[in-house]
Amino acid sequence: MRHILSILVENEAGALSRISGLFSARGYNIESLTVAPTEDPTMSRMTIVTSGSDDVIEQITKQLNKLVEVVKVVDLTDGDHIERELMLVKVRAAGKDRDEMKRLTDIFRGRILDVTDKSYTIELTGTGAKLDAFLQAIEPGVILETVRTGASGIGRGERILRI
Amino acid sequence: MALTGAEILIRCLQEEGVEYVFGYPGGAVLNLYDELFKQTRIKHVLVRHEQGAVHAADGYSRSSQKIGVAMVTSGPGVTNAVTGIATAYMDSVPMVIVTGQVPTSAIGQDAFQECDTVGITRPCVKHNFLVKDVANLALTVKKAFYLATTGRPGPVLVDIPKDVSQATAEWSYPKAVTMRSYNPVTRGHAGQIKKAVQLLLEAKRPMIYTGGGVVLNDAAESLTRLVRLLGYPCTSTLMGLGGFPGTDPQFTGMLGMHGTYESNMAMQHCDVLLAVGARFDDRVIGNPAHFYRADRKIIHIDIDPSSISKRVKVDVPIVGYVRDVLDEMVKLVESSPPRAGAAEVKAWWTEIKAWQAKDCLRYDHSKTVIKPQHVVEKLYEITGGDAFVTSDVGQHQMWVAQYYRFDKPRRWINSGGLGTMGFGLPAAMGVQLVNPGATVACVTGEASIQMCIQELSTCKQYHLPIKIVNLNNRYMGMVRQWQEFFYGNRYAESYMDALPDFVKLAEAYGHVGLKVERPGDVEGALREAFAQKERLVFLDFITDQTENVFPMVPGGKGLTEMILAEEL
Numbered sequence: 139m140r141h142i143l144s145i146l147v148e149n150e151a152g153a154l155s156r157i158s159g160l161f162s163a164r165g166y167n168i169e170s171l172t173v174a175p176t177e178d179p180t181m182s183r184m185t186i187v188t189s190g191s192d193d194v195i196e197q198i199t200k201q202l203n204k205l206v207e208v209v210k211v212v213d214l215t216d217g218d219h220i221e222r223e224l225m226l227v228k229v230r231a232a233g234k235d236r237d238e239m240k241r242l243t244d245i246f247r248g249r250i251l252d253v254t255d256k257s258y259t260i261e262l263t264g265t266g267a268k269l270d271a272f273l274q275a276i277e278p279g280v281i282l283e284t285v286r287t288g289a290s291g292i293g294r295g296e297r298i299l300r301i
Numbered sequence: 302m303a304l305t306g307a308e309i310l311i312r313c314l315q316e317e318g319v320e321y322v323f324g325y326p327g328g329a330v331l332n333l334y335d336e337l338f339k340q341t342r343i344k345h346v347l348v349r350h351e352q353g354a355v356h357a358a359d360g361y362s363r364s365s366q367k368i369g370v371a372m373v374t375s376g377p378g379v380t381n382a383v384t385g386i387a388t389a390y391m392d393s394v395p396m397v398i399v400t401g402q403v404p405t406s407a408i409g410q411d412a413f414q415e416c417d418t419v420g421i422t423r424p425c426v427k428h429n430f431l432v433k434d435v436a437n438l439a440l441t442v443k444k445a446f447y448l449a450t451t452g453r454p455g456p457v458l459v460d461i462p463k464d465v466s467q468a469t470a471e472w473s474y475p476k477a478v479t480m481r482s483y484n485p486v487t488r489g490h491a492g493q494i495k496k497a498v499q500l501l502l503e504a505k506r507p508m509i510y511t512g513g514g515v516v517l518n519d520a521a522e523s524l525t526r527l528v529r530l531l532g533y534p535c536t537s538t539l540m541g542l543g544g545f546p547g548t549d550p551q552f553t554g555m556l557g558m559h560g561t562y563e564s565n566m567a568m569q570h571c572d573v574l575l576a577v578g579a580r581f582d583d584r585v586i587g588n589p590a591h592f593y594r595a596d597r598k599i600i601h602i603d604i605d606p607s608s609i610s611k612r613v614k615v616d617v618p619i620v621g622y623v624r625d626v627l628d629e630m631v632k633l634v635e636s637s638p639p640r641a642g643a644a645e646v647k648a649w650w651t652e653i654k655a656w657q658a659k660d661c662l663r664y665d666h667s668k669t670v671i672k673p674q675h676v677v678e679k680l681y682e683i684t685g686g687d688a689f690v691t692s693d694v695g696q697h698q699m700w701v702a703q704y705y706r707f708d709k710p711r712r713w714i715n716s717g718g719l720g721t722m723g724f725g726l727p728a729a730m731g732v733q734l735v736n737p738g739a740t741v742a743c744v745t746g747e748a749s750i751q752m753c754i755q756e757l758s759t760c761k762q763y764h765l766p767i768k769i770v771n772l773n774n775r776y777m778g779m780v781r782q783w784q785e786f787f788y789g790n791r792y793a794e795s796y797m798d799a800l801p802d803f804v805k806l807a808e809a810y811g812h813v814g815l816k817v818e819r820p821g822d823v824e825g826a827l828r829e830a831f832a833q834k835e836r837l838v839f840l841d842f843i844t845d846q847t848e849n850v851f852p853m854v855p856g857g858k859g860l861t862e863m864i865l866a867e868e869l
């Protein structure tokens with residue numbers, strides 16, 4: 139099953155490689171990984187999307203907690219949560235494709251950030267599944283380039299991750 | 302008062318009560334060595350290879366309640382040390398390794414003797430640090446000792462660039478340290494402990510299985526009290542030997558791949574299993590699916606939550622220092638009413654005694670060729686079962702585990718997790734230094750001993766009267782055994798050709814060498830060697846070339862699918 143892990147980690151050189159090294163050394167999956175400092179610059183927050191059986195996820199959580207620089211680990215998928223990912227897509231937008239791309243972007247509540255006479259650069263935010271759906275909705279031939287940030291997540295309501 | 306980084310480091314080590322540093326100098330640590338030179342409190346032991354330094358510091362830690370320290374230079378010094386670090390990591394040995402690094406301005410420039418020390422060692426340390434600012438050095442060293450010794454112990458490495466050891470900072474050393482990201486759970490959950498005792502007291506076929514955690518946490522006394530109080534059978538992993546007295550009638554011998562028949566049978570068929578500081582690894586429970594087939598309740602005490610339910614699902618997990626948890630359990634058992642179902646436990650013991658009657662460690666004695674098991678039995682006799690014994694890796698290691706009945710913890714020093722050939726001799730140096738006057742034996746094989754043989758020179762320099770017991774079968778015996786059983790007797794590259802004359806070799810290093818070829822001479826030679834209290838004696842026993850270790854659970858098989866000697 140797919141899980142989203144939120145990790146508070148000391149903002150220190152090497153913390154990222156300790157975490158990614160743990161995943162590769164123990165053969166765990168990383169679907170995506172995002173990291174940036176929090177409002178407290180001594181700490182970073184990381185979101186890792188991974189998959190595995192319950193036993194594997196339990197081990198991942200325990201192994202992460204064992205890393206000296208990891209402050210806290212939460213499995214967001216254990217409860218209600220919000221997941222967002224940002225994608226930038228450059229598509230061919232000429233002739234009849236041009237109107238169609240505009241329409242699709244609107245339907246998916248995307249924004250066109252950059253325009254040339256042959257292309258659009260579209261910004262889209264949502265769950266990973268929504269971004270996938272957008273890419274599936276447009277013809278593969280028109281996609282020139284995509285870049286995705288990987289998911290970030292946060293708990294709903296009173297679910298708060300901090301120290 | 303402003304001190305240089307090098308002065309700060311040495312002061313920190315002094316503050317931590319470090320007696321010995323095992324190391325080897327080089328360009329990046331010259332500043333540190335210069336400071337060592339200027340003081341007398343910390344003694345330096347100059348090894349002959351950095352692997353030896355780390356193993357020696359490791360043996361020092363394992364055989365005492367002190368902490369071993371190793372110091373090596375950048376680049377090749379570090380890479381040579383990695384085997385030692387990984388060895389300590391796999392067996393959770395607390396240790397601090399100080400490494401020199403090229404100056405901060407040269408890092409990343411492919412400088413002479415530069416390597417990414419923190420990167421190379423990351424997967425085999427509990428934690429590591431690169432100190433980029435001398436102002437952080439003292440706190441970092443404090444953290445290193447704190448991390449190494451608390452929670453699940455392990456090696457911690459501090460990498461110090463040469464300019465950092467030269468730069469100056471105000472001296473102050475914190476008395477204690479806390480880290481918001483590091484708070485291991487050390488107190489077992491009271492409710493869980495109660496539940497565990499309840500289960501144990503209701504058990505009909507109980508079994509107690511203990512591991513290295515008991516030794517590391519100095520929990521042997523607490524364990525012994527609990528086991529005797531309960532009257533239940535007790536087995537141990539390779540790493541746990543000595544945690545419960547090996548001569549106690551409740552001890553059923555080591556379990557696992559080369560464990561006793563009775564221990565493996567009891568592990569499989571018990572209805573309540575208490576696991577203490579052990580981790581159900583592949584050499585211990587064999588095939589997990591087979592282990593699962595039997596229905597039993599498992600209680601697991603361990604300091605490391607990630608060891609619990611990693612390979613085997615447990616029913617009552619207890620995270621905490623095993624000694625404290627065991628003490629709590631003792632109290633609860635003492636205040637419980639006498640248990641019901643004593644008759645069932647008695648019947649269980651009868652079953653176990655029947656398994657014991659198989660006498661699975663029996664071997665054929667010989668008048669013409671020396672049996673390695675016989676050497677270990679004689680070693681046990683002559684040292685009164687009270688020596689510190691280190692070993693290398695292979696058949697000889699298993700024979701010590703089977704035939705030397707350790708009654709005390711921290712006496713059996715071997716590389717269980719990584720299985721590092723070359724560990725025995727340098728480890729014995731650390732053991733001898735921290736236990737001066739004690740009897741220290743290194744049981745080894747002719748292949749293993751050659752991996753760190755250069756340390757014979759260190760032993761000479763520091764007058765370490767270790768007794769090396771070389772079980773010389775002219776084969777990498779354990780490899781040959783697998784080839785015999787599983788590869789149709791094709792002994793690919795496991796014959797040790799062109800062996801040196803070990804007697805002459807020992808003599809060349811300034812030691813005493815003895816070659817023993819006849820069974821009748823074994824005891825005399827051992828007596829003669831151990832009588833030489835001041836000398837290192839290298840005993841070269843020419844043993845049966847094709848002796849095998851039994852019982853054996855072949856890799857991937859179930860715990861009870863043992864090959865016994867009598868079946869071949």
Ligand SMILES: Cc1ncc(C[n+]2csc(CCOP(=O)(O)OP(=O)(O)O)c2C)c(N)n1
Nearest residue numbers: 695696697720722746747748749777778779
């Ligand atoms: C550094 C290292 N290399 C290889 C091995 C694999 N290995 C395990 S046991 C063994 C043979 C050891 O032979 P010896 O030291 O003569 O001991 P014996 O088994 O004959 O008692 C080997 C090569 C190892 N454990 N460590």
